[in-house]
Amino acid sequence: MQAVQELIEERRRGIIRAKNEDEAQKIDLSLDNIARDALRVVKAKLSPSLRRVINATGTVLHTNLGRAPLARAAMEMLQEIASAYCNLEYSLKEGHRGSRHEHVESILCNLTGAEAACVFNNNAATVYLALNTLAKEKEVIVARGELVEIGGSFRIPEVMKASGAQLVEVGTTNKTYLADYEQAITEKTALLLKVHTSNYRIIGFTADVSIRELAALGKEKGIPVMEDIGNGALVNLSGFGLPAEPLLSESINAGAALVTCSGDKLLGGPQAGIIVGEKEKVERIKKNQMARALRIDKLTLAALEATLRLYQEEGKALKEITVLRMLTLKPSELKQKAETIRAKLADLCAGTADFQCAENISYVGGGAMPQAELPSYTVFVSPYEISVGTLIERLHAGTPPVVARIENDKLVLDPRTLQPGEEEALINAVASALGENSTGAF
Numbered sequence: 388m389q390a391v392q393e394l395i396e397e398r399r400r401g402i403i404r405a406k407n408e409d410e411a412q413k414i415d416l417s418l419d420n421i422a423r424d425a426l427r428v429v430k431a432k433l434s435p436s437l438r439r440v441i442n443a444t445g446t447v448l449h450t451n452l453g454r455a456p457l458a459r460a461a462m463e464m465l466q467e468i469a470s471a472y473c474n475l476e477y478s479l480k481e482g483h484r485g486s487r488h489e490h491v492e493s494i495l496c497n498l499t500g501a502e503a504a505c506v507f508n509n510n511a512a513t514v515y516l517a518l519n520t521l522a523k524e525k526e527v528i529v530a531r532g533e534l535v536e537i538g539g540s541f542r543i544p545e546v547m548k549a550s551g552a553q554l555v556e557v558g559t560t561n562k563t564y565l566a567d568y569e570q571a572i573t574e575k576t577a578l579l580l581k582v583h584t585s586n587y588r589i590i591g592f593t594a595d596v597s598i599r600e601l602a603a604l605g606k607e608k609g610i611p612v613m614e615d616i617g618n619g620a621l622v623n624l625s626g627f628g629l630p631a632e633p634l635l636s637e638s639i640n641a642g643a644a645l646v647t648c649s650g651d652k653l654l655g656g657p658q659a660g661i662i663v664g665e666k667e668k669v670e671r672i673k674k675n676q677m678a679r680a681l682r683i684d685k686l687t688l689a690a691l692e693a694t695l696r697l698y699q700e701e702g703k704a705l706k707e708i709t710v711l712r713m714l715t716l717k718p719s720e721l722k723q724k725a726e727t728i729r730a731k732l733a734d735l736c737a738g739t740a741d742f743q744c745a746e747n748i749s750y751v752g753g754g755a756m757p758q759a760e761l762p763s764y765t766v767f768v769s770p771y772e773i774s775v776g777t778l779i780e781r782l783h784a785g786t787p788p789v790v791a792r793i794e795n796d797k798l799v800l801d802p803r804t805l806q807p808g809e810e811e812a813l814i815n816a817v818a819s820a821l822g823e824n825s826t827g828a829f
């Protein structure tokens with residue numbers, strides 16, 4: 388009712404604003420037109436803002452599309468915990484207050500070889516808390532080439548400033564040696580920090596210090612070494628044509644006192660931050676005054692525990708964790724999927740566009756290894772009557788919305804990031820976007 392009144396009011400204002408009769412006549416006052424607009428407005432008002440979308444971009448860890456879709460086991464656990472009470476901070480064994488970290492601590496220790504672990508809202512929070520706990524008003528040494536910015540709002544120098552730690556930069560943009568760290572150590576040095584440059588690479592004439600060398604130096608000088616590895620890889624994916632990412636277990640094994648990572652990058656779980664490492668330090672971080680402000684929520688914890696449990700068997704993790712399954716799809720499987728989509732579209736939308744299939748590239752994503760290219764096979768759509776831009780706009784406005792990329796003025800549909808059962812919905816969405824001309828429907 389309100390929508391109809393607003394639409395009539397809008398037309399009334401249009402008539403008042405009209406410069407002459409001709410212009411006023413052009414305003415469509417037909418009942419049909421008002422009804423159609425009202426339906427559109429009401430639909431938009433009733434539909435939620437946060438919606439499921441079909442990701443046809445081929446970018447597996449798309450930060451703007453919510454990074455990692457959860458595994459089924461994680462979703463089931465989340466659902467179970469969401470609607471009931473749970474032992475979030477209650478020890479059922481002892482019958483008194485417990486800690487929320489406990490639910491994932493021993494499994495994280497088993498998976499990484501660390502002594503202790505704790506979890507927070509995201510990795511930015513873990514880095515902040517670790518620095519604030521261990522290095523407030525003291526110095527932290529970082530290589531210049533590792534002062535990264537991630538996602539526009541996480542910058543190592545800024546996070547460090549907020550934590551109260553003083554940044555001491557060493558080396559140059561492209562080269563840092565162990566001696567650079569050694570010379571920068573003073574009695575105020577609290578931490579040596581290594582940051583994995585997840586979203587860019589310095590290539591060419593370069594040198595950096597491995598976590599093993601840095602940990603050895605730290606041990607000699609009695610200074611702890613922390614590594615922010617960003618991605619949180621728990622299994623080695625280099626056998627699947629992906630760049631070798633540092634594993635949490637490798638960093639612990641190399642002697643890092645603390646290692647931090649995200650839960651929703653390569654790990655494939657919910658948004659979370661994980662810290663593994665030496666017990667004494669982890670316990671101090673848990674007790675930080677700001678830990679409560681940055682604490683993990685029970686639903687996230689439920690999803691994280693279920694995801695981590697899948698890693699207890701590597702084969703299961705590769706099959707059931709959505710991002711790992713998508714990253715390890717074989718080119719032959721992708722080719723078959725792309726050809727099926729192409730054939731169905733060509734059949735359904737004959738005369739509206741040209742449909743081709745060809746080898747192409749998918750990306751791991753901005754959240755992790757953005758430059759890593761994966762061989763893929765995609766569908767290319769060139770509409771005859773509308774621009775590719777219009778086609779994309781219509782796909783965004785559809786239900787469910789489809790997000791895809793444009794290459795050489797063609798719409799690209801990459802089957803890598805489709806969830807089981809989404810092929811059909813994608814085909815229908817593209818067909819209806821291409822068919823809007825003939826039916827004239829909004």
Ligand SMILES: *Cc1c(COP(=O)(O)O)cnc(C)c1O
Pocket residue numbers: 509510511512514537541582583584585586615616617618648649650659660754
């Ligand atoms: C992604 C990333 C972060 C930020 O992690 P969030 O979970 O997004 O807060 C911090 N450090 C590194 C090295 C990263 O790759």
